[in-house]
Amino acid sequence: MWRTIGHEWAIALLQRAIDxxxxxxxxxxxxxxxxxxxxxxxxxxxxxxxxxxxSPCGSCRACLKTARGTHPDVFLVEPGNGSIKIDQIRQLQRQLALSPYEGRQRIAIIADFQAATVQAANALLKTLEEPPSRVVLLLAAVDASLLLPTIVSRCQVLPLRGLSCQQIERALIGRWHERPDLARLLSKVSGGRIGWAISAT
Ligand SMILES: [Zn+2]
Incomplete structure (x- = not known):
C-alpha cells in the first residue's frame, strides 16, 4: 500500500505501470x-x-531496506555543496552497469536534478539514451523547464502539485497525531508542501 500523501493520480499511473x-x-x-x-x-x-x-507492501525486506536507504540496488544521488557533479553521475553509472544484487531492478533516485551541472546532465543523458536493462531512473526537479529538453523528452514526466489544506490537515492529525488546531494552522501556511508541514510539527 502506498503511503505517500496525496498525488493519487501519479500513484495510480505508477501502480498501473507495475501491474x-x-x-x-x-x-x-x-x-x-x-x-x-x-x-x-x-x-x-x-x-x-x-x-x-x-507492492509496495512496506514490510518485506526490499521495502524496509529501501525506506532505510540500505537497499544495495537503490542509489540516491543528491546535490553536494549545492550542485550535482559529473563525478556523482559517473559513479552512479558504474553502479547501474552491474546486475541487480538482490532486487529485480537497479534504481537510481536523483533528487533536485535542476542542481546538476551541464556536464553532469550531459553524462546522465547518455544513460537515458541507452538505458541498461533492469535499470529505472527516478529524477526529481522543481521544474522541467530548468532541465535540458533532451533529458525531459526521454522521461515520463509526472508534474506534482501542492496538496490541499484538507489533505495536509487530515494527514497531520491522523498520521502525526498533531493537535487539530495546530494541524489546521500548519496546513494553511504550508502552501501545499506536506514535507514542510511535517517538519514543522
Ligand atoms: Zn514490500
Missing part, C-alpha cells in the same frame, strides 16, 4: 520543494523490488 509490466526506463517528478517528489520516488523504488503481495 502491466510497462514500467518506463525513466520518470521525472516535478513540483515545488517539499511537495513529496523524492518520497514518491522512494516508494516507487520499493514497489519495483517489493516481494509482498500489494
Amino acid at each position: 502491466t509490466g510497462r514500467v518506463s526506463h525513466a520518470y521525472l517528478f516535478t513540483g515545488p520543494a517539499n511537495v513529496g517528489k523524492t518520497h514518491l520516488a522512494k516508494e516507487m523504488a520499493a514497489a519495483l523490488n517489493c516481494a509482498g503481495d500489494a
